[in-house]
Amino acid sequence: MEYATIFIILACLFGFFMAWGVGANDVANAMGTSVGSGALTIKQAIIIATIFEFAGAYLAGGQVTQTIRKGMLDASALSGSPELMVYGMLAALLAAGVWLMVASRMGWPVSTTHSIVGAIVGFAAFGIGMEVVKWDKVGSIVMSWVVSPVLAGTIAYLLFVSVQRLILQTKKPLEKAKQYVPFYMFLVGFIVSLVTLTKGLKHLKLELSLETNYLIAVGIGIIIMLIGMIAIKRLKFDPDADEDFHFTNVEKIFGVLMMITACAMAFAHGSNDVANAIGPVAAVLSIVNSGGEIAQKAPLSPWILMLGGAGIVVGLVTYGHKVIATVGTGITQLTPSRGFAATLAAATTVVVASGFGLPISTTHTLVGAVLGVGIARGIAALNLRMVQTIFISWIVTLPAGAILAIIFFVILKGVFS
């Protein structure tokens, strides 16, 4: 294939830039709740995000990457002209990247996921032909964007109501917290590892039976619970601290839980959002490497996942920490008991979506989860206008990503052929 090296370099550059953007902006949404609740310092949040975003991308990011890479387009329709696929994927990355920058400037809360999906569908449908797009698959992705915030909201509501009933509304909340919080810790470890084991690890070629998966998940859950229990044991409770606000010590226990949940959230975010950046890279690479064939069977090379993970970490370290700080200081209403319920609900939803290869917006899922806690009368003030803004930017992002992708597609096609 002509220009093979140039295509690879461009793909890696654009992909890295997108991953940088995810790390710089998106991660703050995932980690902000933990910093805002006071469970983590900004430094701790960055360390946790670095480790777990990477782990999530590498261990559980394969499915979504495959969807972005080839799930939405019918490759057989393109087999005659593979270079179109290369131009298209490069155009999609550029379009999504540019749109995210414009939107950030304007202050619109757009989603990376929506931008890239809109861009890929856009170049394929209007640059090549309507029949190239697998509309049923795209339809199920769009459905998942509606379902995920609702699902996260429902889980968050149920989790928070259980926290209220079992702990906060009892006569001795501190004792009940010590008793029940370890169980929630188990739940965090169990859910995340089970979904990852059954759905995420396909590219690592581990052949494990369902029973083994359950056993390992229970094991990981118990290990996390034990670590959490030790951390709770080491907490120092100060009865005087409850003078002004009677739940200060109870919230300290939830703080430990929140730390564990933050790891799960970073893992979930890595498993879903890294794909936005590296899915198109993987597509370009597999076409170029197979000498112009659009090989449907080609496995995903692990180093591409690493590239994405590295991009996120660089974005986080260079710029993301500032955004985390802003978010963290702004949402002090979110005490650890609330933050935990919202974050675990969002993390669970995102990890499950990753398992099914569905690219969803982590931020929107988290917003849904926070609203779920709000419906359980958990939060003193939420700005519902934000939900409207999100909805509008949702509607605008798809066509915007698509139009930009078509423009870049035409330009690239003109330059290279």
Add this chain to the structure above:
Amino acid sequence: MPNPIYSLFGKSPVKPLQKHMAKAQACVAQLEPFFDAVISKDWDKANSIYNEIDQLESKADAIKTKLRLNLPKGLFSSMSRRDLLGVLNMQDNIADKAKDIAGLILGRQMDLPESIALSMKEFVVRGIDASSQAEKVVNELDELVETGFRGAQVKLVNNMIETLGKIESDTDAIQIEVRAKLFAVEKDLPPVDVMFLYRIIEWIGDLGDIAQSVGSRLQLMLAK
């Protein structure tokens, strides 16, 4: 860029409401030294205490205005906007009433007849107790938010509101007593003075009533 998670959270009205109540209570608490000064006819001191009350009252007003602006209609809260504004209004009335009482007494340099002075002081102190109890209830609001307005915390707050009711009945009883004492001597006093004394007694009684209505307004939030 305004971050979506950041912008999702509005400003909690709880702390400003509690700060406002603290200022209102500070106003009312000044009535005790004020009455001491009035009874000993130290009008300079009464004047400086009145100025203090006036300043506290305007500080409370500033908090009130800011809080109102921070309660837009699109806010999704665990407390109803109407109940919050209701509590805020009642708290504001407490501060206003304290200022009115001190203002009228100072303006007319009112003489408290010796026979009612002591009961009057007791009356004022009990009125201050009532609003202090209302302040305690308002200070439980963050705990109520924490528990989602259910469970053991609600019982605790209900007990506090019950105590507030008892204090208010006390003020009613003392009010009757003070009025009776004034009635006994009213023929020997200038009629206009007597008229205003009755008004002051009524206003001090109002303190207890308003404090109680702060509690009742808060109780509305619990029932839902």
